[in-house]
Amino acid sequence: xxxxxxxxxxxxxxxxxxxxxxxxxxxxxxxxxxxxxxxxxxxxxxxxxxxxxxxxxxxxxxxxxxxxxxxxxxxxxxxxxxxxxxxxxxxxxxxx
Numbered sequence: 405x406x407x408x409x410x411x412x413x414x415x416x417x418x419x420x421x422x423x424x425x426x427x428x429x430x431x432x433x434x435x436x437x438x439x440x441x442x443x444x445x446x447x448x449x450x451x452x453x454x455x456x457x458x459x460x461x462x463x464x465x466x467x468x469x470x471x472x473x474x475x476x477x478x479x480x481x482x483x484x485x486x487x488x489x490x491x492x493x494x495x496x497x498x499x500x
Contacts, residue, residue: 408461409437409448415468416446423498427491432458441495455487455495467499474499 412431416439430453431439440449457474459467463482466472474496477483485492 406433406436408433408465409439412439412464412468413446413448416441419468419499420445425494425498427455427488427494428453429491429495430456431464432456433464434458434460436461453487455485455489455491457483457485457492457495459483 412433416431420441425441426443428451429441430451431441432450433439437448438450439446440451440453459477459482463472463477467474467477467483472482474483475493478485478492
C-alpha cells in the first residue's frame with residue numbers, strides 16, 4: 405500500500421468523524437491504489453461501491469487539504485464519478 409493511500413485514509417477518517425455518511429464510496433487514486441469509505445470510516449481496499457471517484461494523487465491531495473473543491477474538480481475533468489451521483493454530492497459536502 406502506498407504512502408499516499410495511507411495518508412488519504414488518515415485524512416478521510418478525520419473528515420468523517422461525526423459525519424453522517426451512509427453508503428459506500430471508493431476513491432481510486434491513479435497508480436497508487438484505492439480507499440474505501442462507509443459508515444465505519446475509511447480504509448485501504450478495492451471493493452464494489454455505490455460511487456467511485458477517480459483522480460490522480462495531486463488532485464486527491466488538493467481536495468483532502470481543502471485547496472480544491474470536489475465539485476470544481478469534477479466540473480473541470482480532474483475528478484471523475486462513476487455510480488450514484490447523489491452519493492457523490494453527499495460525499496462532497498463531507499469533504500468540504
